[in-house]
């Protein structure tokens with residue numbers, strides 16, 4: 455029986471794919487085998503030694519100590535692209551909210567006194583909410599991954615000029631991107647050309663503060679800045695300076711900040727990008743399937759720290775081993791197996807950066823002494839036996 459701990463609400467349809475005879479699922483679990491999480495901050499509490507995998511029902515994994523998990527030989531999975539459409543639609547809504555003063559106009563109508571001549575009040579005041587159109591404006595998209603590509607294509611379909619920047623764009627992403635989206639040679643070029651600027655990059659040491667004081671000097675006065683990626687992507691000081699001197703006309707964000715809550719130029723949403731029934735279900739189905747494949751067969755799909763590794767099962771048992779990616783690890787493994795008289799039926803090894811992962815199907819049961827001997831090899835991060 456595998457014990458799964460959920461740290462956030464996970465879509466029921468996803469959880470229903472965990473058969474009750476094999477899995478128990480709860481919020482509070484002693485010694486869980488795996489954790490299912492959305493946005494809960496896993497940096498804040500120690501992660502139990504029993505945890506063999508973490509599955510993020512979403513895209514960003516900055517709430518998970520991925521480097522620490524890699525050092526422990528624990529894969530972290532996510533659901534690439536599964537919520538991209540939901541975020542795209544909210545980004546389009548965000549551009550429209552900013553362009554047409556929709557939030558202010560709604561506030562005005564909600565505050566109207568229902569008595570008297572409503573029609574007159576509406577017609578007299580509507581000039582306060584005159585907006586602009588998106589068509590003909592330029593949108594700069596930083597990060598052309600699952601979300602950025604969809605946002606770029608949608609903006610083009612709305613009549614916007616679109617320019618994008620992503621030095622690591624995948625071939626799949628390029629296939630999906632409209633040929634009408636122009637490639638910016640640099641971030642500086644993109645900043646200078648954009649009326650609307652949107653970020654769709656992961657938060658990491660390279661992207662933290664990607665919109666900072668330098669960017670502020672380059673952008674068009676009154677630029678509409680959209681941040682549906684992560685709070686840290688936009689530098690706090692640069693944002694406040696830009697709002698104060700008018701360089702930033704509007705800031706539309708999925709991450710409310712305490713001191714900006716009352717600022718009429720700031721439109722904040724409560725981290726709603728992925729909050730649609732469809733996206734929550736897509737993410738849960740994807741990560742639950744990946745988690746099952748890992749726990750039951752050792753296979754790895756869509757991990758952010760492990761290499762893709764899949765092998766059909768043969769033999770009586772499977773040994774799953776994560777190790778430091780250095781010479782002679784396979785040699786030492788096969789030596790230890792040979793010493794124990796265990797024959798390798800088939801094996802698959804793959805590496806990613808500093809980590810390597812092997813699936814070894816064997817013809818006979820794996821004794822505890824062999825597991826201990828493997829674990830004792832210098833550089834082994836984790837060992838697990840399935841189907842013994």
Ligand SMILES: NC(=O)c1ccc[n+]([C@@H]2O[C@H](COP(=O)([O-])OP(=O)(O)OC[C@H]3O[C@@H](n4cnc5c(N)ncnc54)[C@H](O)[C@@H]3O)[C@@H](O)[C@H]2O)c1
Nearest residue numbers: 513514597598599600601620622654655656682683727728
């Ligand atoms: N608001 C929400 O609810 C919500 C929902 C989903 C994702 N997100 C955030 O959006 C981010 C992007 O999601 P995604 O699904 O598009 O991920 P993705 O991995 O498909 O795309 C990210 C893209 O950013 C690019 N990139 C990385 N560093 C870059 C840099 N320095 N400059 C330019 N491009 C760079 C990558 O090459 C990649 O193409 C996630 O990491 C997450 O933080 C937020």
Ligand SMILES: O=C(O)CC[C@@H](O)C(=O)O
Nearest residue numbers: 492493512513514728729
């Ligand atoms: O789970 C959520 O609601 C947010 C997910 C989002 O931030 C992501 O990175 O996928």
